[in-house]
Amino acid sequence: MLAVxxxxxxxxxxxxxxxxxxxxxxxxxxxxxxAQLYDATSSRLFGLARRLLVDPAQAEEVTQEVYLEIWQxxxxxxxxxxxxxxxxxxxxxxxAVDRIRASQASRxxxxxxxxxxxxxxxxxxxxxxxxxxxxxxxxxxxxKLTELQRQAVTLAYFRGLSHSEVAQLLHVPVGTVKTRxxxxxxxxxxxxxxxx
Amino acid sequence: xxxxxxxxxxxxxxxxxxxxxxEAAAVEEAMAHSEELRGEIAELTDTAxxxxxxxxxxxxxxxxxxxxxxxxxxxxxxxPLADTEVEADAERAVPIAAxxxxxxxxxxxxxxxxxHVAPRRRRRxxxxxxxxxxxxxxxxxxxxxxxxxxxxxVNPAPQSTSASAFDQLRSARDVQRQTxxxxxxGTAVVYWxxxxxxxxxxxxxxxxxxxxxxxxxxxxxxxxxxxxxxxxRGGERYExxxxxxxxxxxxxxxxxxxxxxxxxxxxxxxxxxxxx
Numbered sequence: 001m002l003a004v005x006x007x008x009x010x011x012x013x014x015x016x017x018x019x020x021x022x023x024x025x026x027x028x029x030x031x032x033x034x035a036q037l038y039d040a041t042s043s044r045l046f047g048l049a050r051r052l053l054v055d056p057a058q059a060e061e062v063t064q065e066v067y068l069e070i071w072q073x074x075x076x077x078x079x080x081x082x083x084x085x086x087x088x089x090x091x092x093x094x095x096a097v098d099r100i101r102a103s104q105a106s107r108x109x110x111x112x113x114x115x116x117x118x119x120x121x122x123x124x125x126x127x128x129x130x131x132x133x134x135x136x137x138x139x140x141x142x143x144k145l146t147e148l149q150r151q152a153v154t155l156a157y158f159r160g161l162s163h164s165e166v167a168q169l170l171h172v173p174v175g176t177v178k179t180r181x182x183x184x185x186x187x188x189x190x191x192x193x194x195x196x
Numbered sequence: 197x198x199x200x201x202x203x204x205x206x207x208x209x210x211x212x213x214x215x216x217x218x219e220a221a222a223v224e225e226a227m228a229h230s231e232e233l234r235g236e237i238a239e240l241t242d243t244a245x246x247x248x249x250x251x252x253x254x255x256x257x258x259x260x261x262x263x264x265x266x267x268x269x270x271x272x273x274x275x276p277l278a279d280t281e282v283e284a285d286a287e288r289a290v291p292i293a294a295x296x297x298x299x300x301x302x303x304x305x306x307x308x309x310x311x312h313v314a315p316r317r318r319r320r321x322x323x324x325x326x327x328x329x330x331x332x333x334x335x336x337x338x339x340x341x342x343x344x345x346x347x348x349x350v351n352p353a354p355q356s357t358s359a360s361a362f363d364q365l366r367s368a369r370d371v372q373r374q375t376x377x378x379x380x381x382g383t384a385v386v387y388w389x390x391x392x393x394x395x396x397x398x399x400x401x402x403x404x405x406x407x408x409x410x411x412x413x414x415x416x417x418x419x420x421x422x423x424x425x426x427x428x429r430g431g432e433r434y435e436x437x438x439x440x441x442x443x444x445x446x447x448x449x450x451x452x453x454x455x456x457x458x459x460x461x462x463x464x465x466x467x468x469x470x471x472x
Binding site: 027029031034035038039042043044045046047048050051056059060063064067068071072073074075076082085086089090092093094097098101102132134135137138139153156157158160161162163166177178179180181182183184185186188189192194195 | 205206207208209211212213214215216235236238239240241242243244245246247248249250251252253254255256257260261263264265267268269271272273274275276377
């Protein structure tokens with residue numbers, strides 16, 4: 001049992017499994033693979049959860065929830081659907097947003113003061129720039145959106161706001177936000193070359 | 197909020213998790229019928245992932261790793277989604293029920309759940325909830341399989357007539373629908389039709405608590421009137437209620453002592469307001 005619990009036991013230096021390989025092994029109940037997958041991805045997942053939830057304690061809870069879900073449903077992951085990390089980030093975003101929505105009352109309060117923080121929000125989006133290829137590409141792609149598209153997409157994704165909350169914050173009709181979110185995401189998709 | 201919407205218009209919001217549960221359900225329904233919409237949502241979700249990749253990494257507290265490694269020791273994994281999933285689940289989930297002639301009801305729920313996501317077609321993971329709902333149902337089968345079996349034995353009921361009644365309700369010209377999240381996971385959808393003078397509650401991803409009952413309530417101005425037990429038969433997951441709902445009402449579901457109570461004795465696990 002000890003060998004199983006120790007993720008480093010038996011891992012040879014330089015033999016790094018891909019996340020997809022690890023996830024496939026997790027699906028067979030391999031706990032060491034789970035620990036390795038955690039080590040390879042947890043800073044990404046926790047980073048995203050913390051970005052959305054701000055509160056580190058809540059981000060930790062959501063991250064725990066997500067990894068348990070991954071453990072339970074690894075059997076249902078199919079590599080043809082996307083990378084393991086893509087799946088895991090999708091689940092993380094969803095669960096973080098669920099958490100935000102669950103505390104709707106405090107959310108409403110936040111929204112009232114949120115308008116004040118709006119400008120800061122965009123600043124902090126800019127601050128999130130890591131010097132990585134992905135970040136540069138995303139950052140560049142975001143500049144190709146109209147101002148309203150960019151605001152709507154970033155508020156929805158990075159702050160977990162619903163379309164109606166975005167509408168309230170930006171003082172535009174909900175219908176407008178819905179179309180801007182779609183147009184903005186399609187533009188981003190094309191700029192980032194997704195699906196081509 | 198129950199007026200007709202174009203789910204296509206919501207693809208961007210959906211991929212960003214910026215829709216209401218009700219809208220998400222509408223988008224998922226539309227996805228089952230539209231290859232084009234499925235493709236668009238797949239791509240936009242992949243695009244959203246790239247936004248996620250642009251967020252700086254941050255190390256979680258070390259204790260989380262140890263806690264998770266402990267937790268997975270006690271957490272069963274779900275069987276893969278396949279045509280044989282029901283059989284596979286049955287073996288795994290309710291071993292105690294092996295001698296029972298009836299199939300385990302909690303298990304069959306999985307099948308009716310996956311019906312909504314285009315059976316046999318490859319499921320995308322773009323949306324967590326469908327997957328999670330299945331996960332919770334299966335986990336519920338593991339945890340509460342015995343309890344549900346008992347319930348089934350105690351309350352045998354005909355299925356075929358009410359099945360068509362629910363289909364009738366769902367396809368009624370004036371059917372309306374509201375969705376809400378259930379505390380502890382899962383969703384509740386309430387349907388009602390004035391012309392049929394009928395309503396229904398559908399719980400998705402909610403466990404039947406062992407040794408207790410789920411009871412439905414129609415709440416009017418702070419007063420709760422029992423609308424019967426939520427105890428779907430034969431692997432279905434809806435329960436019909438007499439009468440249509442009015443805008444000032446809400447439907448609540450609570451965990452009650454087995455057999456139900458005359459008034460709610462616990463905080464409801466979900467309250468679905470009729471007016472959005």
